Amino acid sequence: MSLTEIVRTAVGNAFRSKLRTTLTVLAIFVGAFTLTLTNGLGTGITNYIDSQVSSLGATDIITIGQASLAEGGAFGAATSGPTEYDPDKAVVAGQMGPQFAALTNADLATIRGIDGILSVEPLRMVSPDYIGGPNGKKYEFTVNPSPTGANVAVVAGASLGGSSGGGTGTSEGRQLLLPTAYVEPLGFASPAAAVGATVTIGVSDVFGGKHELEAKVAGVQEDTIFAFGMIVSEGLTEALYAAQTTGLPAAAAEIYPVAVARFSPTASTAQVRAIKASLEEHGYVGQTVADQLGTVNTVINGIVGVLNAFAVIALIAASFGIINTLLMSVQERTREIGLMKAMGMGRSRIFALFTTEAVVIGFLGSAIGSGIAIALGTVISSVLANGPLKDLAGLRVLEFNPVSVIIVILVVMLLAFVSGTLPAARAARLDPIEALRYE
């Protein structure tokens, strides 16, 4: 019997006892349905976090500070004990509140020399006073200090390209991404109307002098759970910093709390670890976006893992259903199996026939289960996205990745195959004479 014939016969056999097969398929359906939904939940939330990462910062950057910063609490990775005072250390004084051990241009040069670092830019902390729109009203705001990736989610316009180039927008000139919340208060009718408009930004220097700058709205940013302030172009940051440090001597202006370095976007985890190690050797600490998000992802993966485990338990229960169904089927078809053996059908073919039947049942249950889970999940997440979760723009609670759906189906089919081996082996072992005599 050829392989296609075995599959065709197995499909036919699976439907010979329609009710029994349907019930077994239903049991698998429940497991596959749950597994697809929990996977979809994992994918949806992970995708959301990933999209939020770009609002937090690009993935190919590392934030670098003096090692003593670690004890300062800003990086949270305390080593041990207080650090002794060192009067020679450059310190960012006054303007930013607490004192930071700062980086000087000499430090930047050292960092630039480290293997794997492509470029280093000092992080200019700017704290503008207000932003004003066409209606003349002024609102307080903060600037996102970290450079961002090119793919910040926008509801209108374009995101700003990273300083390393690429992206849809440009970092040239004085541009910013307006958070959705600022659109209406500033007097814009819609996010689209704000794109291309000019806003005014007020900033004070250390001596109390007031400066006003103009900037163009490049796009309107989606709301994000990591709302760390407005994303502005490098040109605007420089202009704001220049205004803020007006009158300061160069020595005071050219020290920075932290610097931002870029490494190759294709760098492996090991390479990133090597970069961090050499930074430590030179007395600096570096932290990537992945480090900052590591804990969040670990927690989410843990929750999804537990949910998946429940679905797998359901599938294991269902696989006993497959064993039961096929054992009954073998029992019922004992004489038929005997006849086929008498007619020269080999053991391996009989075995293949019954395991294929199990796989067919597994495939039906998992394909229908996944299909309905995808349909239902898509509806549920649209309803949630437009209802209770409206404030979290861009969040789709359930997202289905074709690869993981196919993996779910394949895993269920494999499970069904394994369940089918016991009844199939029993069928293959049947003695044709005994089987034909069976009443």
Place this chain on the structure above:
Amino acid sequence: MSIAVAAGESVAIVGKSGSGKSTLMHLLALLDTPDDGRIVVEGTDARSLSAPALNKLRNSAFGFVFQQFFMIPNASVLENVVLPLKIAGMPRAERTARGMEVLRQVEMQDKARNMATALSGGQKQRMVIARALANEPRIIFADEPTGNLDSATGAVVEDLLFKLNAEHGITLVVVTHDEELAERCDRRVYIKDGRIVDSAATAVEVRR
């Protein structure tokens, strides 16, 4: 015991139930292996054949007709008839053509699409004979082929079997306790308690 069946011959194995006649047929059909002794098929000791070779031999050279029919329920007459061809791996189109041909031989071609279970007893047995014929066997083993049929339909089935024996030279091994059926065979072997107690040839056996 020792028994030899020549090609083209029709042999009846006669005995009461429990006499061992079915076991003898199973041995001859290579469905069973003897505890002792040898079965030689066309000069080859059956024991020297591997399981796949045995399966292939049974599939290509043997046809089976059983008293209880043994058909696949919920399948059409044609599907039942082509089962040995399907096992042999014959492509579908070829299989269907051959299936229709053998159904014509047993005058069942108009029932090809009917469900097997919906047939009458005589029709079922004719279908089973068609199934036994499908792979163009050289020998047909018939275990009480008329046991479940009334005498009129039984006679039709008998005629069919002997016609195949006479016209196509298919060797016939019939297990029966029906003396009339046994009388029609070239040779009769009487079995009692697992031993041959008598064997007789009919006068017509002049051809060999």
